[in-house]
Amino acid sequence: VTVSPSYRDGMRAIAPIAPMAFLFSLSFGVLAQAAGLGQVAPIVMSATTFAGSAQFAATAVLGTGGGALAAVAAAALLNARYAPISLTVAPSLGGSLASRFLQSQLIVDESWAIAQVGGGRVDRRLLVGAGATLYVCWVGGTVVGVVGAELVGDPERFGLDAAFPALFLALLIPQLNTRKAIEAAVLGAAIALAAVPFTRPGAPIILAGLACLIGLRR
Amino acid sequence: MTDVWLTVVLLGAVTVLLKSVGPVLIGGRELSPRVLGVVSLLAPALLAAFVAVQVFGGARELVVDARAAGLLAAVVALLLRAPILVVVLAAAAATALVRAFA
Numbered sequence: 315v316t317v318s319p320s321y322r323d324g325m326r327a328i329a330p331i332a333p334m335a336f337l338f339s340l341s342f343g344v345l346a347q348a349a350g351l352g353q354v355a356p357i358v359m360s361a362t363t364f365a366g367s368a369q370f371a372a373t374a375v376l377g378t379g380g381g382a383l384a385a386v387a388a389a390a391l392l393n394a395r396y397a398p399i400s401l402t403v404a405p406s407l408g409g410s411l412a413s414r415f416l417q418s419q420l421i422v423d424e425s426w427a428i429a430q431v432g433g434g435r436v437d438r439r440l441l442v443g444a445g446a447t448l449y450v451c452w453v454g455g456t457v458v459g460v461v462g463a464e465l466v467g468d469p470e471r472f473g474l475d476a477a478f479p480a481l482f483l484a485l486l487i488p489q490l491n492t493r494k495a496i497e498a499a500v501l502g503a504a505i506a507l508a509a510v511p512f513t514r515p516g517a518p519i520i521l522a523g524l525a526c527l528i529g530l531r532r
Numbered sequence: 533m534t535d536v537w538l539t540v541v542l543l544g545a546v547t548v549l550l551k552s553v554g555p556v557l558i559g560g561r562e563l564s565p566r567v568l569g570v571v572s573l574l575a576p577a578l579l580a581a582f583v584a585v586q587v588f589g590g591a592r593e594l595v596v597d598a599r600a601a602g603l604l605a606a607v608v609a610l611l612l613r614a615p616i617l618v619v620v621l622a623a624a625a626a627t628a629l630v631r632a633f634a
């Protein structure tokens with residue numbers, strides 16, 4: 315008998331990476347503070363944008379005097395992947411418009427990856443349980459970061475930046491159960507790496523998404 | 533409004549829209565088999581791209597640095613069928629070690 319996953323299963327599944335997300339967002343708070351964003355704006359950004367790489371990019375542009383439009387453009391490019399990602403979540407999110415809208419805000423790379431149940435499907439409870447856990451860690455980490463900015467050094471010392479690809483690799487392996495999935499993975503990685511030297515950050519990931527078009531082939 | 537707050541508001545609005553576009557427009561309905569066939573390949577394609585870019589991506593260049601040691605440690609841990617927590621910690625520890633001694 316297969317029991318459908320609960321919210322708690324989502325929380326449990328994301329537990330290994332939640333402390334990393336907390337530290338990552340703590341370092342965002344520290345950096346945003348150093349870049350002159352003040353204390354409240356970084357917290358509001360974490361609560362409304364809730365997407366790590368985009369927040370770091372916007373902060374970097376603002377910190378170097380790039381202006382609001384350049385900051386938003388750079389960060390929006392990083393977040394453009396969420397349009398196709400939200401499409402894959404759509405069949406699993408029913409209910410009223412308001413509840414669909416609110417639950418969709420818990421989509422981040424890690425919660426989406428954790429919630430995969432095969433065949434391109436996403437489990438709603440896993441997504442919401444994992445996403446809500448990450449949201450609390452993310453906003454909480456930012457608060458601790460902006461308040462205790464000068465106490466923390468460089469988080470890269472702890473190898474934090476290697477923890478996230480390790481998680482994605484661990485979540486990728488069970489996805490590779492068909493020939494086409496393996497082809498899409500290899501093609502996606504190749505496109506992304508080939509694009510890195512020629513595009514702005516964020517674009518390689520979006521271009522890699524095009525690898526899924528091999529699904530049109532019979 | 534200052535540049536900082538303008539960025540916070542605009543980026544927040546854009547991201548909220550991007551995340552909600554699928555569920556708001558077609559939430560709860562089934563995708564056609566043809567679309568599902570394409571969409572089901574998005575997870576492996578993007579996950580592989582995340583791994584590749586987050587390990588070897590630099591500022592407009594590809595680099596092999598301490599993160600590669602982390603990836604190697606993750607692969608070894610996965611081959612030993614370690615739980616995800618161990619995989620993640622092994623990658624972070626290997627990268628931190630290489631950074632400390634290199």
